[in-house]
Each structure stands twice: as structure tokens, then as C-alpha cells.
Amino acid sequence: MKAKRLVSAVLATAMAFSCAVSASANDSRVGEWLSYNIYHQNGLIIATKPYLVGDTNRDGKINVTDVTVLAAYLNGKKCLPGDYGFYAADTNLDGKRNITDLENIAAYVKGQKK
Ligand SMILES: [Ca+2]
Ligand SMILES: [Ca+2]
Numbered sequence: 001m002k003a004k005r006l007v008s009a010v011l012a013t014a015m016a017f018s019c020a021v022s023a024s025a026n027d028s029r030v031g032e033w034l035s036y037n038i039y040h041q042n043g044l045i046i047a048t049k050p051y052l053v054g055d056t057n058r059d060g061k062i063n064v065t066d067v068t069v070l071a072a073y074l075n076g077k078k079c080l081p082g083d084y085g086f087y088a089a090d091t092n093l094d095g096k097r098n099i100t101d102l103e104n105i106a107a108y109v110k111g112q113k114k
Helices: 002-019 064-074 082-088 099-113
Strands: 033-039 045-052
Touching: 033 082, 045 082, 064 099
Parallel strands: none
Antiparallel strands: 033 045
8 A cells, every 4th residue: 555655646746847937826727638657667667558637536537526526635534546536636747635636626627517
């Protein structure tokens, strides 16, 4: 478990650097399909996986459940479901998962219902 968290932290750091030029605090990417890389321990990319930004529970949809999953993570009550959920939760690609990401997903869900 600790090793997996470390890998996620390293990948998040790498992602923060790669996205630093284009991302801003409120640049919501919810609803877009992006991809993340899975690295071998030698540093080479062994797979590239697609993910839907904002789909924190990995069911292919963005709805109130994703808000609930991220809220539980931010409150320290639950882990995000795997690498997919970890990446999907960072809606503005700043390398952090926080209240801004929660607001971005909530705003997207609210916009869908209208
Ligand atoms: Ca979902
Ligand atoms: Ca973020």
C-alpha cells in the first residue's frame, strides 16, 4: 500500500511538472478524456491509460457520486479508487486534489442537470 502511494505521489509530481505551463487554478477539464502513463521501475513507460476527468469512481459517468467520492477522499475517509480515480480527481491538472477540484466536478454535474 505504501509503495503504491509513493508511486502515485511520484506520478503526480511528474504530472504537475508536465502540466505546469498550461494549467491554471480554475481551468476545469471535467468531461474531457485524457491519459496517464504507467511506468516500469526503470523509468520507461509500459502503458498509457485513458481516463475521464472528474470520473473519480471510474464508472464512465460524471455525476453526484464522483463528488461524494472526492469529498470522502478530501476528508481523509476514503482512498481514491486506484490510479484512474487519482488522476480523474485532479480536474484542473495542477497536480493537487482539493476543494477546487470538488467545485469543478460539482459545477459540471449541476450544468448537466439543467
Ligand atoms: Ca463516475
Ligand atoms: Ca487539482
